[in-house]
Amino acid sequence: MKKWLLPLLALFAVIGIMQPVQTSAETAFYTKTAVTHKDGTTTQPYMTNEQMTVQLDWTYDEAVPAVFTLPDTFKVNENIEKELTTKEGKTIGTLTVNAATNAVTAVFEDAESGVSGTTAIPVSFNQEKVTKAGSYSVAFPTGETITLTVTDTAAGAIKVVALDADTKVKLAGSVFTVVNESGKVVASLTTNSAGEASVPNLGFGTYTVTQTAAPDGYAVPVDPWKVELNTVLVTKEILHKKATGLTGALNITAVEKSTTTPIVGAEFELKTESGLFSKKVVTDEKGKVSLTGLSYGTYILTQTKTDTDYVLPADSWTITIGRQTPIEQKIENTLVNAYGALTVTLTDSSSSTVLKGAEYSLYDEAKKLVSKVVTNDKGVASFTNLKAGSYTLEETDAPDGYTRSTDKTAVTIKSGETVEVKLENTKTAAASSSSTTTTAAGTLPQTGDESSMMYMFGGVLLAGGTLLLMRKGKRA
Structure with missing residues (x-):
């Protein structure tokens, strides 16, 4: 073996021995x-x-x-x-x-x-x-x-079970709000006769479960619970303690302003003046939600979310709980678009050609004129910013060459909606070009017609001349 090979092998051996030690x-x-x-x-x-x-x-x-x-x-x-x-x-x-x-x-x-x-x-x-x-x-x-x-399952469910803290009897009528990590209320749960309530199809993550109402005689816990949803089903048992001291309740109803239309999914937060107590609740399909087991005192109610069709109120409401009978609080939300609109399209009844220049008048329920609009080049008359209600539409001037319609059209305007009305006009009938009266015997002259009188006079002269010639002929 060559002399230079031995040192090289020894070097490789040392490196091989040292490497595992270094990795370790x-x-x-x-x-x-x-x-x-x-x-x-x-x-x-x-x-x-x-x-x-x-x-x-x-x-x-x-x-x-x-x-x-x-x-x-x-x-x-x-x-x-x-x-x-x-x-x-x-x-x-x-x-x-x-x-x-x-x-x-x-x-x-x-x-x-x-x-x-x-x-x-x-x-x-x-x-x-x-x-x-x-x-x-x-x-x-x-x-x-x-x-x-x-x-691949990307969702799970949260189940809450309401139990008496001492007897472990399951309780019906406990109400819970479930809020996700973004602060959005994803469910409002009420326990059934088996003391259970659940919300399915929730994405994995951290949720906050807050109790907002408890069965009669039980206190509502102040603190919420954090629930980590990381499997198909997470069950949370909630122990209920008997209420001590006087408590009351608050019933909230959310509706569209000036109507009885309920607002579903409106979110409210109730806090004590100190801020130590805080509850979030969301309205049901009737626009209602309740909080029970509230200790006597003063609270601040704030609406934190509403439907996209409405404006979120900036006001807060002071709620005083001082009796066992529930406090009723009605909250009205104004529509983003509180007005409606009306468009009238006028066409020729025979050709469907759009007609420009027709004037339409719109009257309210009190028969008061609201607005007058003339159809444009497209045959359209537009009425905007109309309050919800009943109206009457009339054509008050027709386009040139057309007969004005005497019909009255009833229109109902709703907030945030545009009503479309399509109407037709007919052309005016052409005037008669002859002033004579035709009979089966021919055309008779009318009294006072000078040209006719001249023709008649000429006829008389012609007849007289003819008669005279006939007499002379006989004499000859």
């Missing part, structure tokens, strides 16, 4: 990896669009930790920088996560050997890798290979 030292900082739902549980399955966390256990041994790269099964949605704290709660450095590379980097500032802790990194599935439901095996740098069952 770099990954020794991270000791264990786990994948959990957002609430920390590991119940299978996981959803394709679910927000999860990767839990990393670590122990510091004075060596500089290597960068921990998350498997490409997962995706970090944004860059993260957070404190690195021990299990005792002491901050010893920072931890950063690079969204582009899925890289986790720990930097220590003041740490002693042997300290340990756990850090949670929010992740979701990489849609390029997790393309459909199924089982996925994920290998981590810490040595674990975790099999995840993934389903």
Whole structure:
């Protein structure tokens, strides 16, 4: 063997021996990896669009930790920088996560050997890798290979169960409001005879459940509950305590202004003057919602959401609860477009040609003239900004060459709507071109016609001349 080959082999051997030691030292900082739902549980399955966390256990041994790269099964949605704290709660450095590379980097500032802790990194599935439901095996740098069952189901349900705190008897008539992370009320629940109520088809995430009403004799809890929806069904048991002291109730009715039309889905918030008590409720299909078990005192009621057709009121209402009989509060919302409109289209009755220049007058229920409009080049007369109500439409001037219609058209205007009316006109009949009267015997002259008299006189002379000639002929 050549002399130069032995040193080279020895060098390769040293590199081969050192490399595993170096890798071991770099990954020794991270000791264990786990994948959990957002609430920390590991119940299978996981959803394709679910927000999860990767839990990393670590122990510091004075060596500089290597960068921990998350498997490409997962995706970090944004860059993260957070404190690195021990299990005792002491901050010893920072931890950063690079969204582009899925890289986790720990930097220590003041740490002693042997300290340990756990850090949670929010992740979701990489849609390029997790393309459909199924089982996925994920290998981590810490040595674990975790099999995840993934389903396409993107929604779950929340069920609340109302129970007597002492007897555990199920209670009917408890009312709850469910609010999502964006602050939107997604459901209003009332427990049935079995003490249960549920809302299905909710996207995974964090929800706030607030009790707004309780059965007679029970108090309404002040504090809401946070519910992490991360599986097909999450059940929340609500314990009801007997009411102590005097309580009252508030009934809210939301309607369109000046009507009895209910507003569905109007959201209200009731607070104490101190702000320590706060409840959000949403109106049902009748535009109604109730809060019970309210301690005597003064509250501030504010409408926080309304239907898109209405203007959200800027006012707040002071509510005083001082009796057991429910307080009735009616809230009116004004339409975004509180007026209606009317368009009249006029055409020729025989040719359907649009007619310009017809004047139409619109009268209200008191027969008072509201407006006059003339049809344009397109044969259209438009009446705008009309209050809701009943009107009468009349044609008060016809286009040239047409007969004015004497018909009156009843029109009902609704707020935010445009009523379209199509009308027709007929041409005026042509005047007679002859002033004579024709009979079966011919045409007779009318009295006072000078030309006719001359013709008659000429005829008499002609007849006389003829008679004279006839007499002379006989004599000859």
